[in-house]
Amino acid sequence: MWMYLGLLAALFLGLHNLCKKHAVQGNEVFPVLLGTISSGFLLLLPFYIGSQFFKEYMIDIQFYINDIPLKTHGFIAIKSAIMAASWVLAYQALKHLPITIVTPIRSAGPFFTFIGAITIYHEKPNSYQWIGFFLIIFSVLLYSRIGKKEGIHFKRNKWIFAIIGATFLGASSGLYDKFLIQSLSLNPQTLQFWFCFYTVLILLIILAFTWFPNAEKRKAFKWRWSIPLVGVLLQIADYFYFKALQDPDALIMLLSAIKRSQILIAVVIGGVLFKEQNKRKKLVPLAGIMAGVFLILYS
Template identity: 80%
Template sequence: MWMYLGLLAALFLGLHNLCKKHAVQGNEVFPVLLGTVSSGFLFVAIFYLLAKFYPEYALEHGYNFQSITWKIHGFIFIKSLIMASSWVLAYQALKHLPITIVTPIRSAGPFFTFIGAMVIYKESPNAYQWVGFCLIIFSVMLYSRIGQKEGINFKNNKWIFAIIGATFLGASSGLYDKYLVQFLSLNPQTLQFWFCYYTILILLVILTITWFPYAEKRKAFKFRWSIIAVGVLLQAADYFYFKALQDSDALIMLLSAIKRSQIIIAVVIGGIIFKEKNKRKKLIPLAGIMTGVFLILYS
C-alpha cells in the first residue's frame, strides 16, 4: 500500500513543479516561496481549526492533530531549517535554469537517500535496487550533456551547484522524515502544520532583510494563481508521502525513488508548456530514469 501512496505523492509533486516554474518566472524567489508555504499552511490550518472545534468529527475522519512537547517542536524546527535552505536554493536554480534540466538533477536525490538509508537505518538493497539507482545516476549525467547544448555549463554555472545543494539537503530531509514519522510517531497532519509554521517564520526573517525594506522589489512582485497552487499541491504530496512512511514496512530508499516518477510530468508536459529545447533528446535519459524506478519497484 505504501508504494501506491508514494505514486500519489509523485503525481502531486509533478503538478507542483509545473506550477512552481510558472510562479517564479520574472519574480523574486523569496516572496514566492513565502506565498507558496503560506498558502499550504492555510490549507492545513483549516483542518487544524476543525480538529480544535470538532475533535470527535476530526478523529472519525482521520485528521486529528497531536499534542507535542517542546523537544518535538525542536526536531520539527530542524526539518524546517533544512527544507527552507533546500527550497531557497531550488527556487533560485529553477528561476535561471530550464525545468527539463532542474527536475532530472533533482532526481539524483534518491541516490543520497539510498546511501543514508543503508548507513543510518541499515536498509539492505538487492541487486535490482543497485542497478536501478546506478541507472538513475547515469541518466542524470546524460542530462548534463544535453544541458551544455542549451548554453548551460555544468562546471561553471552557479545555479547548477545550487540545485545540487538543494538536492542533497532534500535527501537529508527525506532521511530525517523517517525518524520523525516512525521513531517519534508524528502523524502527517501534525508534522505538516508545525513544519509550515516554522518555515514561514524562517522565511519572514530572510524577507525582512532582503525584500521588505526595498520598495522597488515589492512593486516588481507579481502575484499569480500558481503561487497558491504550489502550496496546496505540495501539502497534498506531503500528506501521501508521510502516510506512506507511517507503514513500518516502508523503505525510505525505495519511497524516495518512487517519488522521482514525477519527472514524467515535469519533462514531458513541462517541456511542452514552457517550450524548452531538446525535448526529444531528453526523452532518452528520461527513459533511463524511469527504467531505474521500475527496477526498484520490481525488486
C-alpha cells in the same frame, strides 16, 4: 499499499513542479516561496482549529492534529530550516535554468537517500535496487551533456551547484522524515501543520532583511494564481508521502526513488508548456531514469 501512496505523491509533486516553474518566472524567489508555504499553512489551519474544538470529529475523519511536546517542536523546526534552505536554492535554480534540466538533477536525490538509508537505517538493497539507483545517476549525468547545448555548462554555472545543494538537503530531509514519522510517531497532518508554521517564520525573518525594506523589489513582484496552487499541491503530495512512511514496512530509499517518477510530468508536459529545447534528446536519459525506477519497483 505504501508504494501506491508513493506514486500518488509523485503525481502531485509533478504538477507542483510545473506550477512552481510558472510562479518563479521573472519573479522574486523569497516572496513566491513565502506565498506557497503560507497557502499550505492556510489549507491546514482549519484542521488545527477543528482539532482544538471538535476533537472527536477530527479523529473520526483522521485529520486530528495532536498536541506535541516542546522537544518535538524543536525537531520539526530543524526540518523546516533544512527544507527552507533547500527550497531557496531550488527556486533560485529553477528561475534561471530550464525545468527539463532542474528536475532530472533533482532526481539524483534517491542516490543520497539510498546511501543514508543503508548507513543510518540499515536498509538492505538487492541487486535490482543497486542497478536501478546507478541507472538513475548515470541518466542524470547524460543530462549535463544535453545542458551544454543550451548554453548551460555544469562546471561553471552557479545555479547547477545551487540545485545540487538543494537536492542534497532535500534528501537529508527525506531521511529525517522517517525519524519524525516512525520514531516520534507523528501523524502526517501534525507534522505538515507545524512544519509549515516554522517555515513561514523562517521566511518572514529572511524577507524582513532582503525584501520588505526594498520598495523596488516589492513593486517588481507579480502575483500569480500558480503561487497558492504550488503550496496546495505540495501539501497533498506530502500527505500521501507521510502516510506511506507510516507503514513500518516502508523503505525510505524505495519511496524516494518512486517519487522521482514525477519527472515524467515535468519533462514531457513541462517541456511542451515552457517551449524548452532538445525535448526529444532529453527523452533518452528520461527513459534511463524511468527504467531505474521500474527496477526498484520490480525488485
